[in-house]
Amino acid sequence: MEFDTIAAISTPLGEGAIGIVRITGPDAIKIADDIFQSPSGKTLMEVNSHTIHYGFIIDKRENKKIEEVMVSIMKGPKTFTREDVVEINCHGGLLSVNRVLQLVLTKGARIAEPGEFTKRAFVNGRIDLSQAEAVMDLIRAKTDRAMNVALGQMEGRLSKKIRKLRQEILEVLAQVEVNIDYPEYDDVEEMTHTLLQEKAKYVKNEIEKLLETSKQGKILREGLATVIIGRPNVGKSSLLNSFVHENKAIVTDIPGTTRDVIEEYVNVRGVPLRLVDTAGIRETEDIVERIGVERSRKVLKEADLILFVVNYNEEITEEDRKLFETIKGMDAIIIINKLDLPQKLDIEEIKKLAEGRTIIYASMKDDKGMDELEQAISSMYFKGEIETSDLTYVSNARHIALLNNAMQMIDEALFGVESGVPIDIVQIDMTKSWETLGEITGDSVHDELINQLFSQFCLGK
């Protein structure tokens, strides 16, 4: 929709230590205020224009501090877009900037399309004529690209699930509608609060599952926390280097307690890996030695994927066995490195210790095995079903925001049911939820409901 409130990360992804979430539109300040907490207790609604404020971004649902920020408030028309503009300066790198953006999106902002800030500026008379054509081209190009993404995802499980969910909501809506428009029609069960509540809870549960179990979504959002482990000199840093060489690495540092832990992002066939503690590997080549057993356990525990390197040229040691013990039951790939050297490793025992997990034979020195490893990682997380290059960051963040919004509306519907609000009013929120889900699959057509009404029920005089 035009003229609504939009938001985006306005700094290049992953680069630099500061990330800015920018919001523009009529509700910009209200939305920012809604998630902002100042130590002095002031609210952003009351501050002067063109001022900057220190405080925290809070997730009120979980009552959690997300990020320490500086927030700039700029009221229109003296802004880039001539609307109210808020810029949230985050220190936290990709992960926390993303979380702040997600939070902004759940509060009613929409994620900006490419070029949309510029478009706003133009439409509000801020930019000269010559730029108009460029913006139009951008919108058209973007739409074509979005169409590709949409088509790619149509086959995906997400849209299939959402379609199914929407159909179920639609049947509920049709049932409510038929009670309203044909009050004397006797053949349809009256939609009761209990029935509606049951359905709403079911839908909510499904959306939650989508949000939670959508592993791909999480991976794309945050990267897969990946730890490379192994005894000294097995080739961990060679592995890291080949990842980094083949894939553009993005380096960020995470503040706070783990400031000393350096992470690197690499993109392996569409799977973003967040390589944890790469500094450790670089410096000492041994995570356990460097950060101590307790810490390493913690790092391991939080990992999504473990790359365990063993040496083909050495016998299995007690330490290897201990590491295998530590990663029991976790997603891991075993890499047997140094295939170019004579075998001393007991492969049979490794197979046993691996407990069915993938084993890759590699020689980092000769560049052998990397393809197989990347293939293994890719198929582990996408099961070969999704062409990940289609899942751009933007559409992904958008989907998550839409799912969150849809869930909020279901929550409101449930709240309405509990407060004894009449069904036809509760239905307003159900309908919105249904429409919001439709934005993900691109089929938010209002006539759908009327069509459903007349195919589901035999109505009329």
Next chain:
Amino acid sequence: MQTYEAGNFDVIVVGAGHAGCEAGYAAARMGAKTAMITINLDMVAFMPCNPSIGGPAKGIVVREIDALGGVMAKVIDKTYIQMRMLNTGKGPAVRALRAQADKVLYQQEMKKILENEPNLKLIQGMVENLIIEDGECKGVITKTGAIYRAKTIVITTGTYLRGEIIIGELKYSSGPNNQQPSIKLSEHLEQLGFDLVRFKTGTPPRVNSKTIDYSKTEIQPGDEEPRSFSYETTDTITDQLPCWLTYTTETTHQIIDSNLHRSPMFSGMIKGRGPRYCPSIEDKVVRFHDKPRHQVFLEPEGRNTEEVYVQGLSTSLPEEVQHKLLASIPGLENAEMMRAGYAIEYDAITPTQLWPTLETKAVKNLYTAGQINGTSGYEEAAGQGIMAGINAASRALGRNQDVILNRSDAYIGVLIDDLVTKGTVEPYRLLTSRAEYRLLLRHDNADLRLTEIGHEIGLISDERYKKFLNKKQKIEDEIKRLKKIIIKPNEQTQQLIASVGGSELKDGIRAADLLRRPEMKYDHIKLLAPSEIELDKEIEEQVEIQIKYEGYIEKTYQQVDRLKKMEDKKIPADIDYDAISGLANEAREKLKKVLPLTLAQASRISGVNPADISILLIYIEQGKIARVSNE
């Protein structure tokens, strides 16, 4: 045929059905010298189908017509045989009145009112041609050669345009109820370049009340509580007649199955598109074959007639089969069929050829309203009629102030916007689900939404307006009072709350907050915190609804506000869609056809996606800048 000059008017309305009556009445009341020309003056405000007015969404339209200063509500209030409030168990947004009409009295009452309008002339005649000069409509010519000239013309021809009645294998040229059809006018519209479509609708048989065994049916009485459509009605009719409910049987369905080959619907004889909203009984049986029975309502057509309308049995099966169908229904075994049911096919114009004022794009000063625009239903027709009448009169009187209702103003706004923006592929019926702001478009607040507009146009008298302002003030004051006053948790309060099953108060509570509890009604609050002045029921109801649903109403207003900027962005009349690079082809074609007035209207056209809207917006702004720099 030799022609002659028969008179000059400001506004001519062709047709005197439900659209025509409102159009003529509104135009005349606004001060325009108005003529209504109809084929048969005995058919003014005739109900060719069901003898009822109102129902969900439709009933609210009748209230809206009244709030704007129209006539339908007043006439039905004087002539109903039964009145019921529907959906009382649901929220306030979907409550709606429905009246069973005495269709003969309804006609008489309407005709009387129209005849008593000083600015209005009723004329019998069949309009066959329009006088068009320089793309403008200047008058009409009747079959008898009379030339009537006017500044604006409203066409409300219902199902008369090239009407054809179909009963089984029989098909003949006819308007509804065997009236003369209008053939030439349809051809003339085609010549003028209008795109016509063929629609179909139907009606059930009527039976003699004396031959019905009512003991086999269920009684459906009217409401005990007095009800009325018009905000001005003070006297209600207490002597109500009941309707009766019965059902089709397996035998009914067998008869239909074995005679389907004789049904024009299935033999291919009927090509017109029928409404899904009132399917024929054969349609219902075929499409929902598993359903063991269908409801059949027996509705009296009036107080002074024995004819009973068999609602639910709309059919175009042969007359002989209709006799058998009736006999298969409990209570109707020996019923005498007085008139057979029939289907009727007719021409309608594709409504995307209209501006939101209901003026045609192709011919200036020509307006169309009602079934000719592809709708079905008396209320839908009347709603368009009043708007076409208002706009035609406004133009004729030189006011040049177009009156367009928004989707958030009225169901009438939803109806007309749907028609002119999206068009329709079947006879269009209003449903509550068509309104995205249903919570704002309530039965109870039609006056609050529209009286202001009605007064400004000149259809609402100063006296009525003053009364309205007074009511509005009282509502606001009472809401303010309840939001301020604190109810203490004393014994009387706790007892009352307990008696309705609510949980005990711990502290004092604002009266408004207490009213928000689902179990509380205004009547309870009134006991705990009585108002100093006496308030009527209507005001109390309004206060209760506005407080109870404040959160939801507020949320809906926010939605409306969000779209407001897009509603306010006007698209210049001289826009050249071919010159806008980047529009998708489908969007370009649709935009060229619909010619939306605002960006919001453009965004509602199917096939125009958000990217096209963005491009359109930029183009419009670009044009503004270009214009400024040229000057």
